Amino acid sequence: MMLAGSTNGSSPSDSHPFLYASVLGAYHANVIYTGPGMRDYKARPLHFLWVRWYEVADNGSLGWKDSTLDSVRFPPMHDDNSFGFVDPDDVLRGCHILPAFGKGKREETKVNVSRCAKDSKDYQLYYVGR
16 A cells, blocks of 8 residues: 555556555665766665556545445456556555455466466455555
């Protein structure tokens, strides 16, 4: 869960204050920056998360004011904004994504099966417990 105004490369909705993602991996790299403003050739640690973005399913819901949980779903994997990288410092802690069991699972097709994203186990809809 992130604030929608964070600089993460995705296209946040103006009507919803948060962005939601599932973390696929946490990575650490030693990086040497060689662009404008370079200081030296010293490697510096860079930490980032590889995520699969959720999209808000019901923008009309007001969350706390409407007494409902936010509902989200995964966009199709072939969309440009389905995956991304996030600075761990931009992440808010303590968000639970709960499957909407009553809505059922997505139709299983062999086209979108990804071992990394584990999309064969995706549900149609999820609720955000924040």
